Amino acid sequence: MKETMKFIFLLFYLPFTYSVKHSLVIFLTTSSGLQTFPEFVAVAVVDGVQVDYYDSNIRSLEPRQEWVKELNEDDPQNLVSATQYYVCRYQCSKEDIDSIMQHFNQSVGVHILQRLTGCEWDDKTTINGYMDFAYEGEDFISLDLKNLTLLYSQHAATYKDKWDPSNIRVKITYNFLVSLCPDWLKKYLKYGESYLQRKVRPSVSLLQKTPSSPVSCHATGFYPDRASMFWRKDGEEIHEDVDHGEILPNHDGTFQMSVDLKISSVKPEDWSRYDCVFQFSDVKKDVITKLDKAEIRTNWGSTGIRNNEVPPSEFPVVAVIGVVVGLLLLLVCITGLFIWRKKNNGFRPAKTSDPSDRNPAPDHWE
Template sequence: MVAALPGGCLSADACFSHHSERFACEWDDESGEDGGYQKFGYDGEDFISLDLKNLRWHYTDQAATYEQKWDRGEVRLHYYNKLFSNICPRWLKQCLHYGSSSLQRKVPPSVSVLQKSPSSPVSCHATGFYPDRATMFWRKDGQELHEDVDLGEILPNHDGTFQMRVDLDIKSVKPEEWRRYDCVFQLSGVKDNIITKLDKAVIRTNCGKMSQTC
């Protein structure tokens, strides 16, 4: 005879289960609307969730035994309604108010043009900017380039700012055409772009300036 134990049981007299609760409140600073959600889980599966719009609970089949008891508990419903329509949005607004100077700050980067060797791609590198909503690209005669260009990821710095780079393969670019190229950095929320010309005089190599010889 084979006896099957319920899921989560270590032995016939030692069972366990996992309960979870997730909730969040939301506030739209443009429309002024607020909301949120409240969800309960059981052993990794959805169990009971709150419908804030209609102020009622939704039950899975596994939670059917709770339906009659919870539907009679109007105090619990009114508590969550007050939490998501009043208390939680007020906390959220206070947090946004106190943190706005930090969250909404705009910090421009320091931009450098780098090249490891004369045969290597030229890298336009921006570091120290905030926030991380930024774009960077190479142009020729004012037109964005998509060929011979390698855009790197935006990476975090240790001080909370960010850095990024975009490489340009210049093997087929004649020296007299360099002046037609420039690197553009755009930071979200900032009107003016940072434009850096492709110029041998400003390119930094392992030896210092490009004009120097290793």
Template structure:
């Protein structure tokens, strides 16, 4: 595993913003059409690379494609570990855990994550966790060099791991030291990409006149952003619901914050505005609460087109005719069946 982590651990970044790398491993047993091992690398929570034991490997974003193009030995290293070494390691580990649960068949999944987050102000934080069949199983404290089991079945494996002192020291070294060796190479290729800022598209949405107004920001990067409602320049905390920051398929992010307007008088609407702040961008994105700019799919009943009403009425009439015809058809069929039975008898 040492060589794989050397490729992608972008920790200790000399930047005032946070950067993180997460490597997610998913080993499975008994699931058809799913590779026995899938590995995903996330840089700043955006997928950077993917490979599986079915001999598929993908590099995402042009900046990382260029890195591997310029350094073909890295691709060769990743390929060997993903296609050969790691599948064997995770298969044996999964088999060992199944034994602890007295399982010999069925669908089972082992998930394992190693992550590193770097912050110039607070330092580096590390996380090593393992889960089995959707539940926490075991974790590793890098600072204390200690494994912790979350289930009784993990106790035996915990003792085995702690007995392997060399493996513990290698794990600690990989996460806390070796990444700095590869930092310069990573920043040479990815610093501008990792430090880029993309402003959002901010809009107001509302399902119906009685629904909260949602301020929605989409397509921004990075995910270090805040959004809030304010009245007369003062941030609001009541009647406000904050949503989580969610990823988009293109690597950008989206978020929303809802405002309950049930107690807001129409003449006071323009006293409210939504503010979006993005780390690294000086100017805020501000949009004022205004009915004219709210987007909605709701149509008042009185404004439903006459053609649509006529279409519904005609549709109901046709449905009634069909149902009536069905009853008549079934009645004739039943009468005919009785006549046939009489003839036979």
């Protein structure tokens, strides 16, 4: 049980946002020693939306959007190819984790191998590709796509000679990242255009746990996740006594976020000078919420309710609903600490402008 909880904690440590215009990211998690969790889980995400799911228990590919089902009906070979990819990755991932465990003399206990593979594409056909591995929640191996070499962390240094001595894996991965992955992404974007490019404005509430707690401006139900939220005083953004939360997913594919304002130093007569602002990155009209005691929802007495939202009795769970749903859906939990470390420890995608600039690698799944 302790090992399982450690695994869940590992998977939950995330921010999950992308700064590029379009992306396809495939998260693979292979585990050993977990009896109640599939030993292999694969999740494909396009622009932050889960599109496909596969695990070693069901052993079939499950589309997670109606427009993905439509794509597979119109192009049956797409489903066949994707399924073959995940079957191959399952087999290879089992071999990888067994090899790593043997190398580190690990025969018992819970062990986790995570892999992130993805490509990013914009209207100028610029392609970014990356492949990163993490083992036991630590950076392990990363692909330098520009130089077609593998980068080994200190954790993986002693394993270097066993991973890809002939460089075949690098060539296969290169071929996937600059050819097949962008092709998949473009198909998803074509069939999911109306869904992926929609704009959904949030429902915004002011929340407060106790009379001395910060006032939380909480926005939920918005899409896409390219959004920001902040507090203003007299029309100017403020940073002092403000705490920004992460953008988290909801169960329906939308997102939520919050920003807290410490009001202990705010005089009662100055409350009307403050407001909370929600902004989409490419939408001019903001959602503005005035700091008003009558609008604050609390869990200790009478409350104000905004936009017919969740009853006050449910307030304690509002701030964590995305995390709970993330566990149930497995979409977010696959990213875990691996994503955070990728963004902060130097594992960055390398750009390639045209796959034809290099000799193509063998036509093989990786």
